[in-house]
Amino acid sequence: MNINTTLSDIKNRIYKPVYLLHGEEAYYIDLISDMLENSVLNEAQKGFDQTILYGKDTDFSTIVNASKRYPMMSDYQLILVKEAQALKWKSDDELFAKYIENPTPSTILVIAYKYGKFDKRTKLYKAIDKRGVVLESAKLYDDKVAPWIVDQLQQEGWRIHPQAAALMAEYLGTDLSKIANELEKLMLNVPKDSEISSADIERNIGISKDFNVFELNGALGKRDSLKAIQIVDYFAANPKSNPFVVVMGSLAGYFTKILKYHYLQDKSSQTVAKALGVHPFFTKEYDVAARNFNKRKTFDIINTLREYDLKSKGLNTGPNTTTADLMREMVFKILN
Structure with missing residues (x-):
């Protein structure tokens, strides 16, 4: 499924029973995980119906047992498995695969598998792809960073001069989380009706517009x-x-x-x-x-x-x- 489609569905409270977020770029994995964490339940409901697990400290039995529970204070319960790459994955874990084939409708299970690709050949991957959402967050190539910057700002209603976007891309590299933080600074400090310039980059990010x-x-x-x-x-x-x-x-x-x-x-x-x-x-x-x-x-x-x-x-x-x-x-x- 497309990342933008998934983000739109979450904004509209259209949820899937399981999300597998994987890939070498952590930005979109964190973005979607955080969006679900901040939108599915309110603060009062989280104490009852939200469970956060970490791959190195949990196992499939714990995840499945938690996922089979029903919510107490909400229409949904949210299970977030962070750093899921640290789990002891098996190509066809029977317990987990069996749950994925018949997930609890009121559970939203999020598997955040960072810094690598999940094996697409496995039965588990295919089961998740069939029942839920699989999203791969791929690393951005160097020549795609400046267009990404332009696109991110356009989505929020800002414009940036091509030279300013290229300047940011040259100095910030391909770390999208770092770039997104700098874009937040720009959007806070540059009026929406102004085109972001190299001078704005210098004032707000600290990259010299003349000596770079x-x-x-x-x-x-x-x-x-x-x-x-x-x-x-x-x-x-x-x-x-x-x-x-x-x-x-x-x-x-x-x-x-x-x-x-x-x-x-x-x-x-x-x-x-x-x-x-x-x-x-x-x-x-x-x-x-x-x-x-x-x-x-x-x-x-x-x-x-x-x-x-x-x-x-x-x-x-x-x-x-x-x-x-x-x-x-x-x-x-x-x-x-």
């Missing part, structure tokens, strides 16, 4: 030596906010996209955006960068990045060489 890996990529793409050096000097002065590994990852991704651009037959904005996994707003930037760095030079730059990645790990460097020294040297090689 996103701006470094742009400066290099334009061969703007002065701006690139200013940004690298800022990074050198603020190493904790701009770790070398983050800068390297961003540069590698950027020049890999430039190389892909060189091999595209159709260089229309929509085709480039789709092929590179970027917003159409940024396609002109790649056109400029590809004209400034031909195919051969782009290959050389990618090799240079590999070389300095190894140097940052201590290979072929002097004892007193700092990451700031390496970054300045690397940017000089890219631009010359």
